[in-house]
Amino acid sequence: MTETETRDTEQRKPARVFLSYSREDQAQAQAVVAVLTQAGFEVWWDGLLVGGAAYANAIEEALEAAVAVVVLWSRASISSDWVRDEAARGRDRGCLVPVSLDGSEPPLGFRQYQVIDLSNWRGKAEDMQIRAVVQAVHSAHGAPPATPRPLQRLPGRQAGRRRLLIAGGSLAVATLGGGLFAWRHGLIGGTGAAGNSVAVLPFANLSGDAGQGYFSDGLAAEVRAELARNSHLQVIGQVSSETFRDSKLGAAGIAQGLGVAYLLDGNVRRSGKACRIGAELIDGRSGFSRWAQTFDRSIEDIFAVQSEIAGAVVAALTREMKSAQGSAAEPVPGEAVSGGTTNVAAFDAYLRGRAAYNLYEGEASDRAALADFEAAIAADPKFAAAHAARSRSLIVIANQYTDAAHTAALYDAGIEAARTAIALAPGFADAHSALAFALFQGRLDIRGARQPYELSRQLGPGDATVMGRYALYCAATGRAVEALPAMQRAQQLDPLNPLVHRAMGSVLYAARRYSEMLPHIRRALAINPKLASAHAAIGNALLMLGRVGAARDAYLAEPQLLLRLTGLAIVEKQLRRHAAARAAMNRLVNELGDSALYQQAEVHAQWGERDVAMSFLARARALGDSGLIYTLTDPFLDPLRSLPQFAGLLRQLGFD
Numbered sequence: 001m002t003e004t005e006t007r008d009t010e011q012r013k014p015a016r017v018f019l020s021y022s023r024e025d026q027a028q029a030q031a032v033v034a035v036l037t038q039a040g041f042e043v044w045w046d047g048l049l050v051g052g053a054a055y056a057n058a059i060e061e062a063l064e065a066a067v068a069v070v071v072l073w074s075r076a077s078i079s080s081d082w083v084r085d086e087a088a089r090g091r092d093r094g095c096l097v098p099v100s101l102d103g104s105e106p107p108l109g110f111r112q113y114q115v116i117d118l119s120n121w122r123g124k125a126e127d128m129q130i131r132a133v134v135q136a137v138h139s140a141h142g143a144p145p146a147t148p149r150p151l152q153r154l155p156g157r158q159a160g161r162r163r164l165l166i167a168g169g170s171l172a173v174a175t176l177g178g179g180l181f182a183w184r185h186g187l188i189g190g191t192g193a194a195g196n197s198v199a200v201l202p203f204a205n206l207s208g209d210a211g212q213g214y215f216s217d218g219l220a221a222e223v224r225a226e227l228a229r230n231s232h233l234q235v236i237g238q239v240s241s242e243t244f245r246d247s248k249l250g251a252a253g254i255a256q257g258l259g260v261a262y263l264l265d266g267n268v269r270r271s272g273k274a275c276r277i278g279a280e281l282i283d284g285r286s287g288f289s290r291w292a293q294t295f296d297r298s299i300e301d302i303f304a305v306q307s308e309i310a311g312a313v314v315a316a317l318t319r320e321m322k323s324a325q326g327s328a329a330e331p332v333p334g335e336a337v338s339g340g341t342t343n344v345a346a347f348d349a350y351l352r353g354r355a356a357y358n359l360y361e362g363e364a365s366d367r368a369a370l371a372d373f374e375a376a377i378a379a380d381p382k383f384a385a386a387h388a389a390r391s392r393s394l395i396v397i398a399n400q401y402t403d404a405a406h407t408a409a410l411y412d413a414g415i416e417a418a419r420t421a422i423a424l425a426p427g428f429a430d431a432h433s434a435l436a437f438a439l440f441q442g443r444l445d446i447r448g449a450r451q452p453y454e455l456s457r458q459l460g461p462g463d464a465t466v467m468g469r470y471a472l473y474c475a476a477t478g479r480a481v482e483a484l485p486a487m488q489r490a491q492q493l494d495p496l497n498p499l500v501h502r503a504m505g506s507v508l509y510a511a512r513r514y515s516e517m518l519p520h521i522r523r524a525l526a527i528n529p530k531l532a533s534a535h536a537a538i539g540n541a542l543l544m545l546g547r548v549g550a551a552r553d554a555y556l557a558e559p560q561l562l563l564r565l566t567g568l569a570i571v572e573k574q575l576r577r578h579a580a581a582r583a584a585m586n587r588l589v590n591e592l593g594d595s596a597l598y599q600q601a602e603v604h605a606q607w608g609e610r611d612v613a614m615s616f617l618a619r620a621r622a623l624g625d626s627g628l629i630y631t632l633t634d635p636f637l638d639p640l641r642s643l644p645q646f647a648g649l650l651r652q653l654g655f656d
Contacts, residue, residue, distance in 0.1 A: 014040055014041055014042040015040075015041055015042065015067045015068075016041070016042045016043075016044055016062070016065050016066050016067060017036055017041045017042070017043050017044065017066055017067065017068050017069075017070055017137055018044050018045075018062050018063050018066035018068070018069045018070065018086070018090070019032065019033060019036075019043055019044065019045040019070050019072070020069060020070065020071045020072065020077075020082075020083050020086035020087060020090075021045070021071075021072040021074075021077060021083065022072070022074060022076035022077035022080050022083060023076075024074070024076040024077075025072055025074050025076060025077065025101055028072065028101050028118075029045060029072055031123045032070070032072065032099075032118075032130070032133065033045055034125075035125045035130050035133070035134065036070070036133075036134065036137065038125060039134045039137075041137060044062040044065075044066065059086070063086060063089045063090070063093075066090075066095065067095060067137075067140060068090075068095045068096075068097050068136075068137045068140035069086060069087070069089065069090025069093070069095055069096055069097065070097045070099060070133065070137065071083060071086065071087040071090065071096065071097070071098050071099065071106075071110075072099050072100075072101050072118075073098060073099065073100045073101065073104055073105075073106045073110075073115065074100070074101040074102045074104050075102060075104050077101075078104055078106065078107045084107065087106075087110055088109070091109075091110065091113075094140075095140040096110075096113060096140075097116070097133065097136045097137055097140055098110060098113050098114075098115045098116070099115065099116045099117075099118055099133055100115045100116070100117050100118065100119060101118050101119065102119050103117060103119040116129065116132045116133050116136060117129065118130065118133070128286075128288070131288060135287075135288075194234055194260075194261065195261050196232060196233050196234050196261070197233075197234040197235075197236070197259065197260040197261050197262065198227065198233060198234070198235055198236070198260055198261070198262040198263070198264055198281075198313070199235070199236035199240070199241045199254075199255070199258045199260045199262075199263050199264070200220050200221075200223055200224040200227065200235070200236075200241055200264045200266075201220070201241055201242075201244065201245075201254070201263055201264065201265045201266070202216070202217055202220050202241065202242050202245045203216040203217065203219055203220040203265075203266040203267055203268050203277075204216065204266070204267035204268070205217075205267075205268060206267050206268065206269040207268065207269055207270045207271065212268075212270055213355075214351050214352050214354075214355035215268065215270060215348070215351055216267070216268040217242075217351075217355065218350075218351030218354060218355065219266075219268055219277070219302070219306065219351075220241075220266065221238055221354070222306045223264070223266075223279075223306050223309050223310055223313075224237075224238060224241070225463075226306055226307060226309075226310035227264075227310050227313060227314070227462075228460075228462035228463055229462065230310075230314060230462070232314075233314070233462065234260075234462070234492070234493070235462055235493065236258050236259075236260055236493060236494065236495070237463075237464035237465070237490075237493045237494030237497060237500075238494070239494055239496065239497035239498075239499070239500075240258055240493075240494045240495050240496035240497055241258070243257070243258075243496040244257065244258070250287055251263055251282045251283075251284055251287040252284060252285060252286070252287050254284070255282075255284020255285070256284070257496070258495065258496070259492075259495055260284055261283070261284050261285070262281055262282065262283060262284055262290070263281070263282040263284055264279065264280070264281055264282075264313055265279070265280045265282060266278055266279040266280065266309075270299070272299075273298050273299045273300070274296070274297075274298065274299070275296075275297050275298070275299050275302060275305075276294060276295070276296050276297075277294070277295045277297070277305055277309070278292070278293075278294045278295075279292065279293055279294075279295070279309050279312075279313075280292040280293075281313055281316050290316055291312060291313070291316035293309075293312060295308065295309070299344055300344055302344065302347065341376075341380045341382070341383040341385070341386070343379050343380040343383070345379040345380075346376045346377075346379035346380035346383050346386065347376070347383075349372050349373070349375040349376035349379060349386075350372070350373065350376040350383065350385060350386050350389065352372045353368075353369045353370070353371075353372030353373040353375075353376065353386075353389060353393075354369070354389065356368040356369035356372060357369035357389065357392075357393060363397075363400070363401045366393060366396055366397055366400075366401070367397065367401075369389075369393050370390065370393040370394065370397065373386050373389045373390040373393060374390060377390065382424050383424075384420075384421045384422075384424040384425035384428050384431055385421070385425075385428070385430065385431075387417045387418070387420045387421035387424065387431070388417070388418060388421040388428065388430050388431045388433075388434040389434075390414075390417045391414045391415070391417035391418035391421065391434040391435070391437075391438055392414075392434055392437065392438075394410050394411075394413050394414035394417060394438075395410070395411065395414045395437060395438050395441060395442050397410060398410035398411055398414065398442065399441065399442075399626055407442075407624065408624065410442075411438065411442035411443055411624075414434075414438040414442055415435065415438045415439060415442065415443070417434075418431060418432075418434040418435035418437075418438050418452075419435060421434060421435075422435060422452075427459060428459070429455075429456050429459035429460025429463055429466050430456070430460065430463070430465075430466060432452040432453075432455040432456040432459065433452070433453070433456035433460065433463075433465070433466045433469050433470070435452040436449045436450075436452035436453040436456060436469070436470075436473065437449075437469055439452070440453075440473060440629060441626045441629060442624075442626075443624070444624060444626070444628055444629065444653060444654075445654065446477060446629070446653055446654035446655060447654040447656070448654075449473060450473075450477075453469070453470050453473045453474075454470075456469070456470060457470045457486065461489065462493065463493070464489075464490045464493035464494035464497065464500060465490075465494075467486050467487070467489045467490040467493065468486075468487065468490040468499075468500055468503050470486050471483045471484075471486035471487035471490060471503065471507055472487075472503055472506060472507065474486065474507075475487075475506060475507040475510040475511070475633065476510060476629050476630055476632065476633060477632065477655065478510075478632050478633060478655070480507070480510065480511040483507045483510070483511075484507060484508075484511075487500075487503060487504045487507045488504075490503070490504075491504060496527060497527075498523075498524040498525070498527040498528040498531050498534075499524070499531075500524075501520045501521070501523045501524035501527070502520070502521060502524040502531060502533065502534055502537065504517075504520040505517040505518075505520040505521040505524070505534075505537050505541075506537070508520065509537065509540065509541065509635075510630075510633040511633075512544075512635065514541040514542075514544045514545050515541075515545065517537070517541050518538060518541050518542075521534050521537045521538050521541070522538070530559065532558075532559055532560040532563075533558070533560055533563055534558075535554050535555070535557040535558040535559075536554070536555060536558040536560065536563035536564065536566075536567050538551075538554040539551040539552070539553075539554035539555040539558065539567045539571070540567065540635075540636075542554060543567075543570070543571060543574075544635055548571055548574050548575055549575070551567070551571050552567075552568070552571045552572070552575065554567075555567035555568050555571060556568070561591065561592070562588075562592055562595075562596055562599060563599075565584045565585075565587050565588040565591075565592075565599075566588060566596075566599040566602060566603060568580070568581070568584040569581050569582075569584035569585040569588060569603045570602070570603055570606045570607075570636070572584060573606065573607055574606075581607075585600075585603055588600060588603070594619075594623060595625075597616050597617075597619050597620035597623065597625050597627075598616075598617070598620045598625045598627025598628060598630075599627065600616045601613045601614075601616035601617045601620060601637070602634065602636040602637065604616060605636060605637050605638075605639045605640050606636055606639070608639065610639055610640055610643060613637075613639075613640055614640060614643065614645055614646065614649075617631070617640075617646075617649060618649075621649065621652065621653075628653060631649065631650060631653060631655070632650060632653075632655045
């Protein structure tokens with residue numbers, strides 16, 4: 001037998017559970033053994049001891065080998081030294097699952113653990129009480145059994161990952177950071193969830209290779225995208241869903257934080273060309289499973305599995321909701337699960353690129369993402385999603401890391417990549433959104449960007465990123481009536497994404513609703529205290545509200561140099577600190593140069609130097625400064641609005 005075969009055989013062995021009980025409770029113990037065995041575990045109890053076995057040694061070996069120690073407390077067992085010793089070993093190993101058969105409280109030393117009460121259990125495997133025991137064992141084990149029995153036998157068992165419940169069924173207090181901090185302090189979530197709402201949690205990587213994390217994350221993202229295309233579902237976005245990665249909160253707590261009725265949890269084990277995927281739909285109110293299945297496939301079949309999981313989830317949700325909405329929506333013609341590929345190498349490179357792109361670590365990760373997307377296209381030139389992703393990468397690199405002399409070529413390449421994606425998959429919302437983004441922020445083609453933005457909104461109402469981009473475009477073009485509901489939809493879909501709340505602030509700022517924008521920006525900072533541009537946004541709002549001193553404090557806290565210096569140059573002037581204002585402006589010019597032409601125009605406009613401001617806007621226009629997309633609604637440019645040449649600039653830019 002090869003090493004791989006040996007390892008696979010070991011992985012297929014059922015996980016062992018140690019059952020501790022008093023002889024007086026043997027009948028109830030046997031019923032518990034039957035349910036745990038049915039759930040796919042190998043249960044060790046002293047009824048298995050054969051004549052002549054060394055009793056103490058056998059028990060000690062079984063205790064050490066067990067993934068969970070289930071202790072059946074009762075009036076009889078709390079006085080048993082054997083049971084206490086076995087429970088202590090389970091506690092010390094961190095895998096204790098305490099159960100009360102008759103309502104008895106555990107003895108001292110074991111009362112800090114939440115006990116599962118079986119006093120009203122009548123021996124049925126589908127009862128909630130025993131399902132809680134099965135789930136607690138799964139939690140202690142940290143993964144589903146290696147060789148699961150048909151899960152339909154226990155349709156109501158609770159969620160099966162350690163992050164949802166910890167051993168013993170008690171809830172742990174998660175580390176309060178980012179989105180979890182904001183949620184716990186009442187800033188986000190906590191409202192009643194729509195019955196058709198679902199969040200796809202990050203799938204666990206069980207491959208034994210941390211480097212395979214991109215694959216499990218990518219698979220979860222693809223299933224999420226597949227579900228989001230169903231108009232009957234409300235699917236929470238990726239950033240919010242990943243806030244609870246490795247959280248020890250229970251399913252109900254996670255569902256409350258995300259504002260959803262259901263969670264889709266899963267895990268992936270990849271070994272060579274073999275792939276095992278476990279997926280489970282969990283009721284967020286009760287924490288119990290409503291559907292679960294394991295898929296054993298070759299890696300070449302990964303695309304079919306994504307659709308299969310999504311279809312099964314839709315069917316399960318339909319049954320749960322008893323929906324009268326009809327059958328699940330059919331996929332848009334021309335769009336495949338991953339935007340048009342069935343090539344494993346292309347899909348793998350695409351997932352690697354997306355993981356690098358989502359790092360937001362700077363130029364190195366952004367260029368690595370571009371290289372991966374190009375590798376995906378090389379493997380499958382008809383991979384629409386890879387072309388759309390390449391388009392976004394090119395625009396980001398052009399805007400952030402390239403000098404003015406080379407940006408035009410990158411913009412052109414980005415536009416061409418997006419158009420290729422659309423040609424390959426006309427119904428792919430992200431392709432239209434990528435083209436609109438490239439036209440708007442690359443070529444400053446405001447008129448040309450409108451049609452692809454509108455198409456992206458029509459095709460992707462379940463995609464928070466698509467809706468957010470559309471909302472920002474509407475806000476910049478003075479269409480607040482369309483911007484606000486689109487941005488609210490994005491918030492609903494991705495409630496723990498700080499960028500979404502920051503974007504809502506931008507929408508309200510463009511609409512001159514300064515007081516209303518502040519809570520959204522502060523919410524974004526509560527989720528991510530290091531979020532760039534958020535402090536400057538607060539400073540802008542406070543300045544417009546006449547709170548000049550508070551605005552200065554906000555600008556000083558802004559980590560992004562461009563926005564910090566711009567704000568300080570304006571606010572210091574208003575505070576009559578002329579030397580400080582000039583110093584900030586000098587740094588803006590000397591350190592950022594032509595990349596800050598639009599911001600220099602803002603400062604000169606606020607200083608009352610209108611002609612100088614117009615000259616900087618003209619230079620910005622000649623170089624294609626992407627800051628010009630804000631010209632129509634930017635309050636810092638208000639001193640220029642009565643000038644004929646400013647009106648002419650707006651017409652040139654395409655603001656009709």
